[in-house]
Amino acid sequence: MAKYKIEVDRDLCVxxxxxxxxxxxxxxxxxxxxxIVTNPAGNTPEEILAAAQSCPVDAIxxxxxxxxxxxxxxx
Numbered sequence: 001m002a003k004y005k006i007e008v009d010r011d012l013c014v015x016x017x018x019x020x021x022x023x024x025x026x027x028x029x030x031x032x033x034x035x036i037v038t039n040p041a042g043n044t045p046e047e048i049l050a051a052a053q054s055c056p057v058d059a060i061x062x063x064x065x066x067x068x069x070x071x072x073x074x075x
Contacts, residue, residue: 002040004048004071005063010034012059019060022051035059 015033025042027035052060058073
């Protein structure tokens with residue numbers, strides 16, 4: 001089971017692609033140049049967290065899959 005429940009806020013995503021560079025097994029850019037999750041377990045949890053942290057607009061939201069607790073972004 002994946003460690004994170006991953007959401008991409010399509011309204012915030014600016015198509016930077018940093019997430020794809022950090023975790024290409026988990027993220028891709030769609031036809032609108034917006035990040036999408038292709039495989040929630042496609043990279044290690046550390047790589048997925050790094051991908052979320054690399055997003056310049058914090059469009060990637062991570063929740064702990066077991067507890068539902070928000071992991072990123074820290075608010």
